[in-house]
Structure formats: C-alpha cells, structure tokens
Amino acid sequence: MNTGYAIHIRNLVKKFGDFTAVDNISFDVRKGEIFGFLGANGAGKTTAMRILCGLSRPTSGSGTVAGFDIRKEQEKIKRHIGYMSQKFSLYPDLTVRENIRLFGGIYGLKDREIHEKTEAMLDMLEIRDAGNRFAAELPLGWKQRLSFSIALIHSPQIVFLDEPTGGVDPETRRRFWELIYDTAEHGTTIFVTTHYMDEAEYCDRVSIMVDGRIAAMDSPAGLKESLAARDMDEVFRIVAGRAVREE
Amino acid sequence: MGVIEINGVSKSYGQLKALSDISLEVGQGEIFGLIGPDGAGKTTLFRIMTTLMLPDAGSGSICGLDIVRDYSRIRRIIGYMPGRFSLYQDLTVKENLDYFATLFGTTVSSSYGTIREIYSQIEPFRDRRAGKLSGGMKQKLALCCALVHKPAVLFLDEPTTGVDAVSRKDFWTMLSRIRESGVSVFVSTPYMDEASMCDRLAMIRDGKIIGTGTPAGIVSGYPYRLLAVEGKRMYPMLKILRVAEGVISCFSFGNSHHLAYDPAKTGKEALLKTMHAAGFDDCSVREIVPGIEDCFMQLAGK
Numbered sequence: 332m333n334t335g336y337a338i339h340i341r342n343l344v345k346k347f348g349d350f351t352a353v354d355n356i357s358f359d360v361r362k363g364e365i366f367g368f369l370g371a372n373g374a375g376k377t378t379a380m381r382i383l384c385g386l387s388r389p390t391s392g393s394g395t396v397a398g399f400d401i402r403k404e405q406e407k408i409k410r411h412i413g414y415m416s417q418k419f420s421l422y423p424d425l426t427v428r429e430n431i432r433l434f435g436g437i438y439g440l441k442d443r444e445i446h447e448k449t450e451a452m453l454d455m456l457e458i459r460d461a462g463n464r465f466a467a468e469l470p471l472g473w474k475q476r477l478s479f480s481i482a483l484i485h486s487p488q489i490v491f492l493d494e495p496t497g498g499v500d501p502e503t504r505r506r507f508w509e510l511i512y513d514t515a516e517h518g519t520t521i522f523v524t525t526h527y528m529d530e531a532e533y534c535d536r537v538s539i540m541v542d543g544r545i546a547a548m549d550s551p552a553g554l555k556e557s558l559a560a561r562d563m564d565e566v567f568r569i570v571a572g573r574a575v576r577e578e
Numbered sequence: 579m580g581v582i583e584i585n586g587v588s589k590s591y592g593q594l595k596a597l598s599d600i601s602l603e604v605g606q607g608e609i610f611g612l613i614g615p616d617g618a619g620k621t622t623l624f625r626i627m628t629t630l631m632l633p634d635a636g637s638g639s640i641c642g643l644d645i646v647r648d649y650s651r652i653r654r655i656i657g658y659m660p661g662r663f664s665l666y667q668d669l670t671v672k673e674n675l676d677y678f679a680t681l682f683g684t685t686v687s688s689s690y691g692t693i694r695e696i697y698s699q700i701e702p703f704r705d706r707r708a709g710k711l712s713g714g715m716k717q718k719l720a721l722c723c724a725l726v727h728k729p730a731v732l733f734l735d736e737p738t739t740g741v742d743a744v745s746r747k748d749f750w751t752m753l754s755r756i757r758e759s760g761v762s763v764f765v766s767t768p769y770m771d772e773a774s775m776c777d778r779l780a781m782i783r784d785g786k787i788i789g790t791g792t793p794a795g796i797v798s799g800y801p802y803r804l805l806a807v808e809g810k811r812m813y814p815m816l817k818i819l820r821v822a823e824g825v826i827s828c829f830s831f832g833n834s835h836h837l838a839y840d841p842a843k844t845g846k847e848a849l850l851k852t853m854h855a856a857g858f859d860d861c862s863v864r865e866i867v868p869g870i871e872d873c874f875m876q877l878a879g880k
Binding site: 501502505512526564 | 616712742771783816829832875
C-alpha cells in the first residue's frame with residue numbers, strides 16, 4: 332500500500348472495442364490535495380473516473396485508490412471513497428433525514444452513529460428546520476451542500492466531485508468551494524471535475540485530458556506560466572484546442 | 579415595436595411562484611440573453627413565449643402576434659431548441675432534418691442557404707442516428723432543425739449547459755452569424771461569462787428580473803468600488819478580508835478575490851496594511867472594473 336498518495340495510477344488503458352477511451356494515463360494525487368480533473372466533452376474523463384471509483388475495470392494498467400487495488404479491490408474502493416454528482420446524489424422523494432439515514436446505512440454506519448451524524452449535519456448546514464422536508468423541495472444550494480456532507484458521511488479519505496456546481500447561483504458556487512477548502516484543510520483529498528475555468532484556479536493541481544491522454548498536468552500557476560496564458564480559461568483553450576478525435 | 583414583447587407575466591405552480599411580473603422587449607436582429615441559475619424560471623418563461631404554456635397573468639407578443647390567442651401562427655414563425663435534446667434518437671441526421679422541414683411545410687433544399695454553414699459540419703454524419711452523435715454534434719443538429727423553416731425568432735434554452743469551454747465559444751460564434759441574417763435570438767444560459775456575447779440581457783433569479791440592459795450598461799450601474807486582491811494563501815486571506823472594516827463583500831474570482839468596498843471607510847493602502855498585519859506579505863491589490871458576474875451577485879444580494 333502506498334501511504335503518501337490518495338490516488339496512484341500507472342499506464343491506465345480502457346478500450347471499448349476498437350475505441351481507446353483512456354489511452355495510457357499515469358498520475359498521482361497526494362493526500363489532502365485538491366485535484367482538478369479537466370477535459371473537453373468526450374476526452375475520457377468519465378471513463379477514467381468510473382475506474383477510479385471502482386465501477387469499471389481497466390483494460391490494462393494498475394493503481395490504487397485510497398490504498399486499494401483498482402483491479403482487485405473494487406468493492407473496498409467503493410466503501411472507502413465518497414462520491415457526489417450534481418446530476419444525482421439525493422433521493423428527491425425522501426426527506427432530508429431519510430436521505431442521511433439511507434446513505435449512512437448503505438455505508439454500514441451503526442444506528443447510533445447515523446443518529447449523531449444526522450444531528451451534527453443539520454446543525455452544521457444550518458438546515459435543522461428542514462429535516463423533515465423532501466429533498467426535492469430544498470433550494471439548489473442546500474441540496475448541494477447536503478449531498479456533499481452525505482458523500483462524507485463515512486469519513487472517506489478521498490471524495491470524488493463530478494461537476495458539483497453546474498448551473499448554480501454565482502454566490503452559491505463560491506460558498507460551495509469554501510466548503511471544499513474547509514474539508515481539504517481537515518485532510519480529505521478532493522478529486523473534482525468542472526466546466527467553470529475560474530474553479531480550476533482553486534485547485535492545487537489540475538490535469539487536462541485530451542483524446543484519452545493527459546495532455547497537461549501542473550499547478551494552475553505552473554500551467555499559466557509554461558503556456559504564457561493569462562488565466563485557466565486560456566490554458567484550457569490552448570490545451571483542449573489540440574484535440575483531434577471526434578467526441 | 580419589439581419582435582418580442584412581454585408585459586407583466588406571472589406564473590405559479592401550486593405554491594411555487596415561478597415567474598413574478600416579468601416584462602421585457604427584444605428588437606429585430608438582436609441577441610437577447612436571459613442569464614440566471616437553475617430554478618430561476620428561465621424555462622418557464624421560454625415555454626410561455628413559445629406558446630407551450632399559458633401565463634397566469636400578463637400578456638405578450640411575438641412579431642405582433644399574441645402569445646395566447648395567436649399560438650398557432652406563432653408556432654410557424656419561431657424556432658425553438660429546448661434545453662434537453664429533443665430530436666428523434668432513432669432517426670438519422672438527415673431524417674430528423676427532413677422530418678422537421680416537412681412539419682413546417684418546407685424542404686431542406688429550399689432553406690439550405692440558412693443552415694448551410696452549420697449543416698456542413700454535420701453533413702459527413704448524415705446517415706448516423708441522432709442518438710449516436712456526440713454532444714456537440716447533437717447541438718448542431720438541433721440548431722439546424724430549429725432553423726430549417728427560416729424562423730423570424732430563434733429561442734434557445736440553455737444551449738451550452740454541460741458543454742466544455744471550447745465548444746461554448748464555437749456555439750456563440752455560430753449565433754452571431756445567425757443574427758447577421760436578421761433573425762432575433764432569445765437565449766438563456768447559467769454561464770455569466772457568456773453575457774458579453776449578448777447585445778442586451780436580463781438577469782433572472784427566483785422568478786424576478788433583477789437587472790436588464792446592455793452588458794456595458796449593467797456594468798456601469800455597479801454601485802461600489804471594486805478591488806482585485808491576489809496573494810499566495812488565497813483561502814485564509816479571504817476569511818480575513820471579508821471581515822475587514824469597510825468591506826462590503828469579498829468573493830473568489832479565479833486567481834483573485836473581488837472585493838467591494840466603501841471608499842469612505844477603507845482603500846487600497848488600508849487593506850494592504852491589514853493584510854500585512856495578519857502576516858500576508860505577498861498581497862497585491864488593484865482597482866478593477868466589475869464584470870457581469872460581480873453585478874449579478876450584487877443585484878442578487880439586495
């Protein structure tokens with residue numbers, strides 16, 4: 332087991348028939364790091380992320396996530412990571428308390444732990460009065476913060492955030508990143524995808540996938556300097572603009 | 579008279595007030611942007627303007643036709659691209675296009691001039707089923723289908739949501755070409771950086787229009803002075819700046835924090851001093867012009 336890294340990936344390949352979705356990528360994410368995983372639509376991000384989350388097996392290559400083997404210990408990976416996506420994270424027709432209870436149960440928490448976590452979460456998110464409301468009724472910003480807290484319910488050492496801020500209010504989006512920072516300060520590793528290039532600036536390091544490969548990987552400052560770009564938007568356009576393959 | 583006129587439109591779904599007293603006007607050949615987050619009421623307004631839903635109150639017209647009484651005539655002169663991919667997944671590119679042309683009593687060849695530029699990019703895939711196209715290609719096909727009957731007004735509901743930064747730029751380039759042919763474009767987006775591509779825009783939040791005008795006009799209405807603050811440890815810095823004397827608001831904007839302040843109470847020098855005292859020696863502070871996102875946040879916070 333590699334103790335310094337939350338993610339350690341070597342020569343990862345995933346093929347679907349003749350199509351190579353992920354083409355020999357290698358990278359490490361340090362513990363406690365905020366790592367931005369960027370790429371154009373169709374660059375292979377989702378495929379790579381599914382492997383990292385233990386939902387798909389690589390065609391070849393090796394690596395560990397949270398210390399578990401991506402080929403042999405997929406079930407352990409699933410139990411030890413957190414995952415949140417803007418598209419789906421909460422059951423709309425369950426109440427806030429029921430959602431917390433369901434996910435707590437799925438991750439094997441004891442009743443007493445679930446009870447304690449529920450109370451702590453309602454206080455921390457300042458949504459105590461909304462505990463018995465259906466998730467569907469919550470404002471988007473609340474839903475987002477609740478999904479994030481639920482993704483952390485089993486205290487995973489790494490959490491995957493798949494476009495967590497799509498379509499939300501500019502202020503809500505920023506408040507959410509402050510929550511990410513607070514979480515990272517406590518040592519949780521953050522692996523995040525986004526289409527907002529200002530958010531790429533908030534990561535410790537980012538990788539940019541193009542045509543199944545990692546075309547660039549560095550800190551935002553390092554990337555801007557090496558490409559003589561003003562901001563990450565320009566970095567992304569330079570790097571992702573080199574894509575040749577059809578989405 | 580405007581190509582689109584909306585006066586005092588309201589709509590509720592049960593207890594939820596989706597739109598409150600919306601009024602706006604769009605001129606001929608204008609790109610008009612409706613900018614706001616998810617759940618602000620954008621799609622409801624689209625559905626009312628495209629005659630797919632009745633308003634509870636208020637009135638409106640498209641090219642002088644009433645959005646309630648003249649619904650069938652309006653449907654013939656507008657193009658509508660809904661937020662979700664709306665084409666027939668199991669028809670090919672060419673079949674989808676032929677189908678929409680036939681619905682509107684026209685043919686692809688008679689309107690080829692209008693769609694040529696966009697269609698040429700998907701023509702190599704004309705025999706592929708729409709469901710098998712990539713996201714960018716689907717978007718181009720949907721745009722062709724919305725344009726095939728040469729509409730006077732084009733309604734695009736979040737055409738760039740979930741699309742990467744490179745493809746978003748390409749899409750807006752296509753829109754400016756469409757405008758050159760005299761078509762008015764009404765387009766919604768949650769991305770604030772797309773505002774500068776519009777001739778005029780309205781910012782919408784919680785069913786209300788919180789600001790409207792040209793991008794430059796909106797920026798000039800920003801009521802505070804604004805600074806960009808940069809440094810090494812950005813997040814710890816944010817927490818200190820936010821509670822400093824005379825600071826009205828402070829949020830991260832990519833590689834800097836944007837800080838609105840009251841010049842009677844603080845300024846560049848005073849803030850630098852505060853930061854130095856807190857151990858941030860590497861700070862830089864400069865006066866900046868606000869962007870649309872700054873304006874949106876200020877208006878939304880009122």
